[in-house]
Amino acid sequence: xxxxxxEARGNGPVNAAEAARRARATSRKLAVCSGKQRNAAxxxxxxxxxxxxxxxxxxxxxxxxxxxxLVRAGKMSxxxxxxLRVSEKSVADMAEKVRSVVRLPDPLGRKLSVMELDEGLVxxxxxxxxxxxxxxxxxxxxxxxxxxxxxxxAGNAILLKGGSEAAHTNEMLMxxxxxxLEENGIPADAAQLLRSRADVMELLNLDRDVDLLIxxxxxxxxxxxxxxxxxxxxxxxxxxxxxYVHRAADLGKAERxxxxxxxxxxxxxxxxxxxxxxxxxxxxxxxxxxxxxxxxGVELRGCDRTRAMxxxxxxxxxxxxxxxxxxxLILSVKVVDGLDDAIQHIHQYGSSHTEAIVTEDSAAAERFxxxxxxxxxxxxxxxxxxxxxxxxxxAEVGISNGKLHARGPMGLDGLTTYKYKLRGSGQTVAxxxxxxxxxxxxx
Amino acid sequence: xxxxxxEARGNGPVNAAEAARRARATSRKLAVCSGKQRNAAxxxxxxxxxxxxxxxxxxxxxxxxxxxxLVRAGKMSxxxxxxLRVSEKSVADMAEKVRSVVRLPDPLGRKLSVMELDEGLVxxxxxxxxxxxxxxxxxxxxxxxxxxxxxxxAGNAILLKGGSEAAHTNEMLMxxxxxxLEENGIPADAAQLLRSRADVMELLNLDRDVDLLIxxxxxxxxxxxxxxxxxxxxxxxxxxxxxYVHRAADLGKAERxxxxxxxxxxxxxxxxxxxxxxxxxxxxxxxxxxxxxxxxGVELRGCDRTRAMxxxxxxxxxxxxxxxxxxxLILSVKVVDGLDDAIQHIHQYGSSHTEAIVTEDSAAAERFxxxxxxxxxxxxxxxxxxxxxxxxxxAEVGISNGKLHARGPMGLDGLTTYKYKLRGSGQTVAxxxxxxxxxxxxx
Numbered sequence: 001x002x003x004x005x006x007e008a009r010g011n012g013p014v015n016a017a018e019a020a021r022r023a024r025a026t027s028r029k030l031a032v033c034s035g036k037q038r039n040a041a042x043x044x045x046x047x048x049x050x051x052x053x054x055x056x057x058x059x060x061x062x063x064x065x066x067x068x069x070l071v072r073a074g075k076m077s078x079x080x081x082x083x084l085r086v087s088e089k090s091v092a093d094m095a096e097k098v099r100s101v102v103r104l105p106d107p108l109g110r111k112l113s114v115m116e117l118d119e120g121l122v123x124x125x126x127x128x129x130x131x132x133x134x135x136x137x138x139x140x141x142x143x144x145x146x147x148x149x150x151x152x153x154a155g156n157a158i159l160l161k162g163g164s165e166a167a168h169t170n171e172m173l174m175x176x177x178x179x180x181l182e183e184n185g186i187p188a189d190a191a192q193l194l195r196s197r198a199d200v201m202e203l204l205n206l207d208r209d210v211d212l213l214i215x216x217x218x219x220x221x222x223x224x225x226x227x228x229x230x231x232x233x234x235x236x237x238x239x240x241x242x243x244y245v246h247r248a249a250d251l252g253k254a255e256r257x258x259x260x261x262x263x264x265x266x267x268x269x270x271x272x273x274x275x276x277x278x279x280x281x282x283x284x285x286x287x288x289x290x291x292x293x294x295x296x297g298v299e300l301r302g303c304d305r306t307r308a309m310x311x312x313x314x315x316x317x318x319x320x321x322x323x324x325x326x327x328x329l330i331l332s333v334k335v336v337d338g339l340d341d342a343i344q345h346i347h348q349y350g351s352s353h354t355e356a357i358v359t360e361d362s363a364a365a366e367r368f369x370x371x372x373x374x375x376x377x378x379x380x381x382x383x384x385x386x387x388x389x390x391x392x393x394x395a396e397v398g399i400s401n402g403k404l405h406a407r408g409p410m411g412l413d414g415l416t417t418y419k420y421k422l423r424g425s426g427q428t429v430a431x432x433x434x435x436x437x438x439x440x441x442x443x
Numbered sequence: 444x445x446x447x448x449x450e451a452r453g454n455g456p457v458n459a460a461e462a463a464r465r466a467r468a469t470s471r472k473l474a475v476c477s478g479k480q481r482n483a484a485x486x487x488x489x490x491x492x493x494x495x496x497x498x499x500x501x502x503x504x505x506x507x508x509x510x511x512x513l514v515r516a517g518k519m520s521x522x523x524x525x526x527l528r529v530s531e532k533s534v535a536d537m538a539e540k541v542r543s544v545v546r547l548p549d550p551l552g553r554k555l556s557v558m559e560l561d562e563g564l565v566x567x568x569x570x571x572x573x574x575x576x577x578x579x580x581x582x583x584x585x586x587x588x589x590x591x592x593x594x595x596x597a598g599n600a601i602l603l604k605g606g607s608e609a610a611h612t613n614e615m616l617m618x619x620x621x622x623x624l625e626e627n628g629i630p631a632d633a634a635q636l637l638r639s640r641a642d643v644m645e646l647l648n649l650d651r652d653v654d655l656l657i658x659x660x661x662x663x664x665x666x667x668x669x670x671x672x673x674x675x676x677x678x679x680x681x682x683x684x685x686x687y688v689h690r691a692a693d694l695g696k697a698e699r700x701x702x703x704x705x706x707x708x709x710x711x712x713x714x715x716x717x718x719x720x721x722x723x724x725x726x727x728x729x730x731x732x733x734x735x736x737x738x739x740g741v742e743l744r745g746c747d748r749t750r751a752m753x754x755x756x757x758x759x760x761x762x763x764x765x766x767x768x769x770x771x772l773i774l775s776v777k778v779v780d781g782l783d784d785a786i787q788h789i790h791q792y793g794s795s796h797t798e799a800i801v802t803e804d805s806a807a808a809e810r811f812x813x814x815x816x817x818x819x820x821x822x823x824x825x826x827x828x829x830x831x832x833x834x835x836x837x838a839e840v841g842i843s844n845g846k847l848h849a850r851g852p853m854g855l856d857g858l859t860t861y862k863y864k865l866r867g868s869g870q871t872v873a874x875x876x877x878x879x880x881x882x883x884x885x886x
Binding site: 028031032115117121123130131211212227230232234250252253256257259260264265347365369370371373374375376377378379380381382384385386390391392402403404405407408417418419420421422423424425426427428429430432438440442 | 471474475558560564566573574654655670673675677693695696699700702703707790808812813814816817818819820821822823824825827828829833834835845846847848850851860861862863864865866867868869870871872873875881883885
């Protein structure tokens, strides 16, 4: 996006600090909007997206033209170009996803606990919005309605910064979105687009007006943001996921799960990067599994024991391979001596994202599920299930492999916090130092 | 604490990185300890504290001697000296608090949600330990058993760094503590003491082995730690709490609540710093309230309207006063024009800690509780109730005024996270792209 284009469309906020200040002010109003009003605005937004699908596709065509030039110059990958494309079908999908958010239960005002501290003194822990959430992402314009709908459903104002390659599409989506909000009495400042990289850097210091920052992008991008931000950051660095084939595995299941985990969508963070096989079944399992993987185009890198069993087509794995998130059709393979060895390898090299065991031995499976320290621990299922939609969360704003606040696919819960409401009748703490006793009775 | 003393007692880990590595290894074992075993270790530790009360008090006497020299030299406050002191009664209190943690329900293995994604594919969101928690604190040696018991109850290994002024007391408490753990088959590395300031600085980079850092101390200390840490930090910066006397307040209640909020323990973060009074009742309320506050030794700083009503003994308040956490017997006073004005002031100057309204108008109270963005929002109760024990959480590891993970007094919940356990029967994601549909049925 050129500077000229920014100025031409520049009737939005002039800088990140001002945008954040407006977002904070608006968040006070959103916090007391009814669920009905939030849903009505979302339904209208979904409708408007469908009605203006032609304009969206036309704006996207402008971005695509610029992107194709970049691809020809070798400055953008074909994969990135593909993620940028918005068709009539994509717009219909966007609208449907917004409607699926409407159908989710209201995440606000839920009583998480109620306790009578004493007669006439009742403490209620109640869910409420975070306030202002910022999301920085690349390429895929469908992030705009998806994240904006989750934010609004959870009563938050949102600041969005997309990649410049999608500038026209994102601007069009946002103008449709905010017009629909305003028609429902919700201020347009509830969803604002940031327009420059400088805005992102400025954003990182706005801890007074922004409550949460979600960077969606590569490992280095997320790490840089995390290190420099004064705002709390949730996001995933890496997905180094393992499929562990236990000695008591059904080898047919193991093969299907392994192939799905690696091949279904290798660029995803929940794709498998390493296969661990028990020595007891390796000789039986590996030749056939490796043949199938190779037929699917997977390049293999194995430990010495693997290579001793499967002579052809397996390169030697180095220490770097065990810690690699390939993100493409490459798989490292290691023969391990049982469950403890597998868990030890996973803790040493894994990224606490999603880890799977394949076995018919339920005791071994339960040990794996209890002992492996990761956001997702799976028994006889593909690592690719780690996803907000598949988990039934409706959608996700991201996948966290930190342990605080939200872990794994992060849906509406990750966009809320809680407050303690204490309703009394004149109580003082001094009373409880001179005789009065607390009841602490859960209600 | 002198270097000599460190070396003499130095059979512990030599540096923070090694301590953290051992804590991580031990945390894997703690995560699968039964609740029974964790409670048994805590009960034994409580018993041992009582049995060795003489040794604890003697170790404390050594710290007190050194501290008294510092006080005489003007290098330590009397208040800090008082917080350092451990009596026989304090040891009995420590043991009783450990037992109260034993009585809390097990925070681990709770099923937070169970969903059938499809036939034979069940997703369980289950609470589990964070892993390794570090707490940096000052003076009060009773923090050692309190925090260590919460950490163990929640299945975490803990790293503790106390102030050098309490070194002998803390060492004694820790040696009693870890001996009791070991008697119950729990590795001593589950609770380790860090011994130098350099350890704290080293700790901040150990994000691979430490999951959460809780700094307990002054605002600047917490801010410095937060800014430099690569480990997630939870802690409170400030407590700028308000008592708002609404026009429909019972003025007797208002007076009692105000006095308790300010005078009960002014150094606490949940003490009130500012009184907001509706103009409609200010002339009636202020003279008497201010008289009582002054009788309790409170220095007053008022806005112009306040000073116009109460001529004597109220200094003019400056802009700095509205944003001040006095932590002592000083109160700023402002006359406001109703609820909206009060809320606006609280959002502008407050620290989102604890905010109270006094009123008999329940609609106004509900508006205040819903609209004020703070960890605690109170109707007709003293701000001093913001405390883990009073909330019925058993105890607290700290009070957070961030909004992520834990907000307000942080008990066992703040020391746990969750994992998603997915139990399947060979499912792949590809199946759901070619016909199979998710059920997403909550169980």
